[in-house]
Amino acid sequence: xxxxxxxxxxxxxxxxxxxxxxxxxxxxxxxxLAARVLGSREDAADAVQDALVRAWLALPRFRGDAxxxxxxxxxxxxxxxxxxxxxxxxxxxxxxxxxDPRDRFAERELSGELQRALDALDEPYRTAVVLYDVLGCSYxxxxxxxxxxxxxxxxxxxxxxxxxxxxxxTREERRESKT
Amino acid sequence: MPVKHPxxxxxxxxxxxxxxxxxRREVDEHLAACGTCAEQVRALGVARAALRAAPLLELPxxxxxxxxxxLPERRDPWRAFRPVRRALLVAAPVAAAAAFVGxxxxxxxxxxxxxxxxxxxxxxxxxxxxxxxGGAQEALTGTGADTAPQTSEADSRGxxxxxxxxxxxxxxxxxxxxxxxxxxxxxAVVAEGRAAEVRAALAGRAAGPVExxxxx
Numbered sequence: 001x002x003x004x005x006x007x008x009x010x011x012x013x014x015x016x017x018x019x020x021x022x023x024x025x026x027x028x029x030x031x032x033l034a035a036r037v038l039g040s041r042e043d044a045a046d047a048v049q050d051a052l053v054r055a056w057l058a059l060p061r062f063r064g065d066a067x068x069x070x071x072x073x074x075x076x077x078x079x080x081x082x083x084x085x086x087x088x089x090x091x092x093x094x095x096x097x098x099x100d101p102r103d104r105f106a107e108r109e110l111s112g113e114l115q116r117a118l119d120a121l122d123e124p125y126r127t128a129v130v131l132y133d134v135l136g137c138s139y140x141x142x143x144x145x146x147x148x149x150x151x152x153x154x155x156x157x158x159x160x161x162x163x164x165x166x167x168x169x170t171r172e173e174r175r176e177s178k179t
Numbered sequence: 180m181p182v183k184h185p186x187x188x189x190x191x192x193x194x195x196x197x198x199x200x201x202x203r204r205e206v207d208e209h210l211a212a213c214g215t216c217a218e219q220v221r222a223l224g225v226a227r228a229a230l231r232a233a234p235l236l237e238l239p240x241x242x243x244x245x246x247x248x249x250l251p252e253r254r255d256p257w258r259a260f261r262p263v264r265r266a267l268l269v270a271a272p273v274a275a276a277a278a279f280v281g282x283x284x285x286x287x288x289x290x291x292x293x294x295x296x297x298x299x300x301x302x303x304x305x306x307x308x309x310x311x312x313g314g315a316q317e318a319l320t321g322t323g324a325d326t327a328p329q330t331s332e333a334d335s336r337g338x339x340x341x342x343x344x345x346x347x348x349x350x351x352x353x354x355x356x357x358x359x360x361x362x363x364x365x366x367a368v369v370a371e372g373r374a375a376e377v378r379a380a381l382a383g384r385a386a387g388p389v390e391x392x393x394x395x
Binding site for chain 2 (some may be wrong): 006007009010011014015016017018019020021022023027028029030031032036037041044045048049052053056057059060106113114117128130133134150151154157158160162164165166168169
């Protein structure tokens with residue numbers, strides 16, 4: 001049984017307290033998913049906000065065919081994709097920043113070798129490895145979240161990890177050659 | 180010497196230790212002889228370790244509060260059913276009859292809403308409410324049989340769900356974990372929510388002296 005079932009039913013009837021509890025249970029994973037996929041804490045918070053509003057409004061139509069967490073992950077993945085698209089559009093419209101944008105955004109970007117390597121992956125690969133390795137989802141769950149067959153999920157994890165290892169390796173070699 | 184390389188799913192399954200023993204041995208043998216596949220397995224393992232070492236991140240507390248506070252109002256089809264259900268519960272002395280009428284009223288309301296929900300969901304709604312009314316009726320009957328004066332008391336507090344082990348404050352905490360708000364009144368626990376859900380939330384609790392009521 002889905003451990004969220006009771007809370008979901010109450011939230012479906014409009015009880016915000018129950019929805020708050022559901023958010024409390026899942027927010028860490030939702031935020032981590034969005035942050036690792038988007039590479040930005042600020043964008044991740046925006047994506048989680050969009051996702052939770054969508055989830056709240058769509059909740060009465062949630063049928064329980066998938067687990068509630070799977071349903072939430074799917075909404076977050078879609079919301080993250082929309083946030084990314086919006087950012088790109090804004091970046092294209094606005095004149096480029098005169099100063100180094102890295103200074104201004106330094107705090108909201110996620111730092112670290114791993115995140116830089118993740119950022120370099122294509123979105124489907126990144127989403128697959130984050131769901132599988134960071135959140136610990138099963139192949140079947142990822143298939144439901146990303147709406148592709150399990151075979152494709154495995155292939156994406158394989159490619160994603162392979163590319164990621166190459167990216168991490170390159171950095172290590174560079175660092176070694178510097179010292 | 181094996182010349183056929185294991186395919187991608189097989190190498191992934193090898194790293195994830197999902198292969199049956201026999202197949203795993205075959206891949207082991209292949210890896211010992213094939214540098215390309217061995218390197219591939221190493222890379223999969225490196226990325227796996229790096230990703231799994233990544234911590235879960237915390238959404239800033241004030242941001243979460245702001246998100247929850249900014250949730251829009253939801254036009255809630257369920258809310259409209261509540262008074263109807265309650266009226267049926269009081270009016271109909273037989274639970275089966277209440278459930279039967281409930282199916283009609285709810286289905287009609289659902290259709291009348293002209294909403295986006297399909298009939299499958301309407302059926303589910305009707306089913307839920309029928310189940311609840313059945314359960315509620317049972318609980319009320321039980322209370323009535325115990326002691327006559329308690330019936331009116333049960334009405335004001337809601338539906339009597341049953342009795343569990345105390346202390347009452349602990350029962351309230353258990354309910355809160357399941358997202359059910361509850362208070363202690365005269366040593367009894369009065370929970371906001373459906374009897375069936377309150378009962379389910381307390382299913383693991385031993386029987387005891389604390390009376391539990393559901394309703395609002």
